[in-house]
């Protein structure tokens with residue numbers, strides 16, 4: 725979190741550059757370091773999605789190199805949506821942190837705190853799925869209390885953060901009202917917000933619903949809309965600027 729806060733302040737950006745590389749193995753090997761270099765000035769963080777690497781020969785090696793090539797000071801969130809518990813989760817954590825050098829991970833908290841805590845190592849950070857950008861009948865189901873499961877999850881994550889201090893939430897940009905409810909339940913935690921760009925999330929509504937009073941608290945992710953842009957640098961810069969314009973209005 726310290727690394728993220730320092731980066732956000734230094735580069736004045738909330739943009740998370742998603743790395744979901746598509747194309748031939750040759751293209752990706754060539755283009756990945758270029759996209760990282762071109763977008764780094766605008767990146768508060770990078771978020772490589774593990775699936776896009778595991779699906780290639782030498783994908784783990786490619787991912788390791790990509791993470792190593794991220795400039796110092798920019799945090800890397802390994803998007804693995806890890807979901808297992810206890811000692812198995814610990815092995816995933818070793819993979820993400822020790823093998824690859826990631827600063828943070830995404831985690832699926834469906835199995836409960838046991839699926840989250842092994843990743844909450846001191847000096848590292850966990851973004852746990854609370855309300856994802858797709859339509860999920862499970863997350864939207866109402867408990868007997870009338871509370872949606874996503875809100876219940878957010879409350880659990882707020883409690884876990886009270887103990888551990890390094891737990892944030894994933895809240896999709898496609899449902900700004902739900903994101904606003906999560907902000908009420910988790911008034912200080914950072915949210916990773918995917919769903920802007922290719923998935924059509926409403927940036928202005930998301931920022932209005934989720935920004936903290938200090939203009940932080942949200943990491944706005946875009947993957948395809950940057951990777952597939954003819955000029956990745958311009959796509960990242962424009963989105964960063966758009967976010968900052970709304971930040972200026974909202975703050």
Ligand SMILES: O=C(O)c1cc(=O)[nH]c(=O)n1[C@@H]1O[C@H](COP(=O)(O)O)[C@@H](O)[C@H]1O
Nearest residue numbers: 773830856857894896918922923946947948
């Ligand atoms: O955890 C995530 O990053 C994530 C959560 C979610 O609810 N929705 C979601 O799209 N994501 C990821 O965010 C990225 C979105 O990519 P684009 O839609 O191309 O910007 C992908 O890597 C998704 O796996």
